[in-house]
Amino acid sequence: MTMQQHEEVTVTMAAPVDTVWSLVSDVTRIGEFSPETFEAQWLRGADGPAVGARFRGHVRRNEVGPTYWTPCTVLECEPGRVFTFGVGSSSNPVTRWGYRLTPLPERSAVEVTETFDFTAAWWAQAYWLVIGPLRRRRVRRDMLCTLERMRAVVEG
Structure with missing residues (x-):
């Protein structure tokens, strides 16, 4: 039986949803925040988040290496709600990373959930x-x- 592996973490941020969205969907800023991905660049004329937009991330696995570039494709892009991208093949990504935003109007805050999904492909199960x-x-x-x-x- 193959199963996709899923992880997620949620943090509440006291900020307007548009401010949070601008940050999570700007891949060129990921190096400021991620322990592993220290830079990213839009590719093929893309200059911002949109379904199908391509970019590449420069990764230092576990903060020590190896270091490599990885191709990514935006899979979901709903401003103020969800931003998801696949790593690897655009048609069959090995991993999917995403951000889901849930505004909390009564608290003037946003719940931000970062998600990670690892492929359910048969070849990845042993790994x-x-x-x-x-x-x-x-x-x-x-x-x-x-x-x-x-x-x-x-x-801040």
Whole structure:
């Protein structure tokens, strides 16, 4: 039985949803927040978030290496609500990363959930069985770090 692996972390940010959206959907700023991805560049004429837009991320795995560029494609883009991109093949990404925004009007805040999904492909199951527990912990820690750094910016 193959199963897609899913992780998510939620942080509440005391900021307008448009401010938070501008930050989570601007891939060129990810280096300010992510422990692993230290830069990203829009590709093929893209200059902002839109379904199908391509970019590449410069990753330093686990903050120590290896270091490599990875192709990404925006899969979902609903301003003020959701921004998701796939890593790897645009038609069958190995991982999906995303941000889901839930405004909390009574608190003038936004719940920001960062998500990670690892492919359910048969070839990846052995990897996830061996490396999965360590990678899962790392992903959750890094998502929390990313969201806390973003919160410091939007609340600052």
